Structure formats: C-alpha cells, structure tokens
Amino acid sequence: MHTGIRPFGPRRFPARLAGTTGPAAGYIETVNEPLTPSRASRPLAHNRSAGVSGMTDKAEARSRKVTVPCQFCLSLNRVDLSRADERPKCGECGKPILLDRPVRVNDDDFRRVIEGADVPVVVDFHADWCGPCKIMAPLLDDFAYAHKGEVLVAKLDTDRSPQTPQQFGIRGIPTLIIFKNGQEAGRRTGVVSGEELEALLASA
Numbered sequence: 001m002h003t004g005i006r007p008f009g010p011r012r013f014p015a016r017l018a019g020t021t022g023p024a025a026g027y028i029e030t031v032n033e034p035l036t037p038s039r040a041s042r043p044l045a046h047n048r049s050a051g052v053s054g055m056t057d058k059a060e061a062r063s064r065k066v067t068v069p070c071q072f073c074l075s076l077n078r079v080d081l082s083r084a085d086e087r088p089k090c091g092e093c094g095k096p097i098l099l100d101r102p103v104r105v106n107d108d109d110f111r112r113v114i115e116g117a118d119v120p121v122v123v124d125f126h127a128d129w130c131g132p133c134k135i136m137a138p139l140l141d142d143f144a145y146a147h148k149g150e151v152l153v154a155k156l157d158t159d160r161s162p163q164t165p166q167q168f169g170i171r172g173i174p175t176l177i178i179f180k181n182g183q184e185a186g187r188r189t190g191v192v193s194g195e196e197l198e199a200l201l202a203s204a
C-alpha cells in the first residue's frame, strides 16, 4: 500500500521514527492529473543591487546567479550568490534577500527557481505536521549557511503547494531533491544526517 516509502532516519532516530512510515506520517496521495505548467508568470523584479538578467548562456555558466522569490513580497529576483554577504535587496519591495538560509518556494515559482539557478539547488519537501521534517529543519539551516554562495537551499510546503510534489512523484516526506541545471540529480527520502546531506551534494 505504501511501497516506495522508505523508512525515515534508519541510523540516527530509529526509535523515535519507527512509527512514522505509515500513511498518516508521510504519505501524499498521488493524483493522476496532467502536469500543469508553472503558473509563475510574475516578471522578474529589476534588481539594481544584484545585477541584471539577460546575460549570455556562457556568462551565466560562469556566474552564480539564482532566481529567488523575495520572502516578503514573493517577487522573483535575479541575484548573484557570490555577493550574498552584501545583502542584496528585493528590487520590488527593497527588503533584504537573505541567501545564507533556506528560501521558501511554492508551486508558482518552483520551476523558475530551479531552472534559473547556476548553482545546485537542494529542495526540502516538507509539511508542518511532519515530525521528521522538523528534525531536518535546523540541519538544513546549517547546511545552507555552510554552503552559502555555492548552493541554494529551498523549502517547499507540500500542503500549500501540492502540484510540485505530484510532478516529482513524492510519496513521503521529508524528501530532499538536488537539482543541477534544472534537472533532478539526486534524491533522499526520510531524515538524513549532515554527512548524508554532504554526500548527496557531492554525488550530484
């Protein structure tokens, strides 16, 4: 019935997570619907402090540009991760875009974030009710901080944004997917350790 759900955290949290592999803990019903294209049609906010978009593909390949939603107004901004410490500001609302921590993404902006990143993107598919996801949260914060400037860490709430998990066939959470050049390059389901997170990045 729930084949495909792998046990959570086999090494670090066996007792606590022993009962969490059932449907109530991590199962997302898969509904066979045609994949809908991203509804993200919001234009990129012009971001003077973080450079402009429209560079050639070659230049993009050398840069560390990412497309990220402002966590305050949700406008998409094109920013340079190598300038993360300069705290670029949202071109729309002027609030800081913090790139040393996970950014929240949703069904509307997911595609543009994944496809607009020159660096690997690690996406944490999670939900508020998911205990193992809560265990993962500080670990992802640390990972994002340790890799600021070279990796983008994103979090997607599978309750608020159910389309994207469906498209990627996610049946249990937490699930981590690492994307490179817009393509899935690795996946882990269940609680992973910091070492496993590094291994996921290294193997992608």
Ligand SMILES: [Zn+2]
Pocket: 070, 071, 072, 073, 074, 075, 090, 091, 092, 093, 094, 095
């Ligand atoms: Zn903003």
